[in-house]
Amino acid sequence: RIHTGEKPFECEFCKAKFSVNSALTRHIKIHTGEKPFECEFCKAKFRDRSHLKDHERKHTGEKLYECDICLTKFSTRFILKNHKRIHTGEKPFECEFCKATFRVKPNLNRHLKTHSNEKFKCQFCESEFPQEASLTAHIRIHTGKKEFECEFCKARFTDRSAKRRHLRIHTGEKPFEC
Template identity: 45%
Template structure:
């Protein structure tokens, strides 16, 4: 009884040290233990016949442990148990530092490394290091250019399987990550996390040069360019540069005549949709509920503002207009100059 009490009073650090020594001792014993059961297909050897039997399934492809919910099958029962938690949503392995929880103890270990800053997996090409071996594998493909994961619905390829999964959702419309506050749903968990901050008001990304705070890391990056005056987006048609891609696109449209909005009736094209809509009204003048005619030349317009602009195109001579009147039963000639065009009897409203 006293021994139990003493064990309970041990600190977490002491317990961890005891566990570490125990693991190391078991590893030494495992190295020295006799392994009489050898695999005939590879160089593996085992101390027990049952372990050799499980090993042989790797060569035969046998997967005797099947999931009752889906078609998945596994070599070992432990792998099946981990898989089942995906269906049940059970996450028994919780992080003591934050609120994260995991279905697999190995995932928890990898997560804890993020808090501790431990990154044991190093890239042999550059100085990058990672807390997870799979992250390292994905990173190495940025050097090799390998993209082994292909989409079956289009020609897109990816360096990581997780990226392929996220891409497939653009075809299926699947949005598995739902907000518990509103009805919004997202295809990526990271997008959900960013959205939740709209409800909580949390702004974890702070500027080190001023007091500004942001809910998204991308917003912080954009903000930092206001301090550094970095303009990374260069115009290929002139020497202008911009801190954001959206500003560059707007510049190209307005300055260099990029006109992606085309009229289906004629060959006219415009830099923005609103200008195209105004243009289309010109084609609809005949059926327009209200048209604006020019009394100088007879042209008609669908907008009063267009008529006003048109009137300015007439020369001073054009303002000498013959107007039939009933005065003395004869036409009267009225000289209306461009400098005094307010005398022009044209309804502009």
């Protein structure tokens, strides 16, 4: 049936058609909300076994999928596919307002908020930010939360760039010329 294009299995909820019954069975779980596969580490639930296995690799650190260009390994095919776009330059997600393009959809979604008047307001002061990530970084100034830790000496920092600057002490990196 795959070669003929025949799709005799139809979803009773949305009329989507499938060439094999197992694909229909998996699809129907979208409508029923059934998630029979549970992560043994954190109890998160999934509709199908393959999504569970991908998720569990986050806990185990297992990385089965290797980039054939740079040999970096990834835990899921999906992450590898997105990574490969770095090498190809492919940016398939385009902003309908300004035509900016992005490698992954979450980056497009974050960008789209810059076209709206939606602002993210700090609960501690009057500051406003066009992106939620900017607000989150700003709030650390007020809370003093230091979630970025140096792996060499355990010093902690409020933002990633401060940690990167600090790491140069250990690595000896000198990115600027006199």
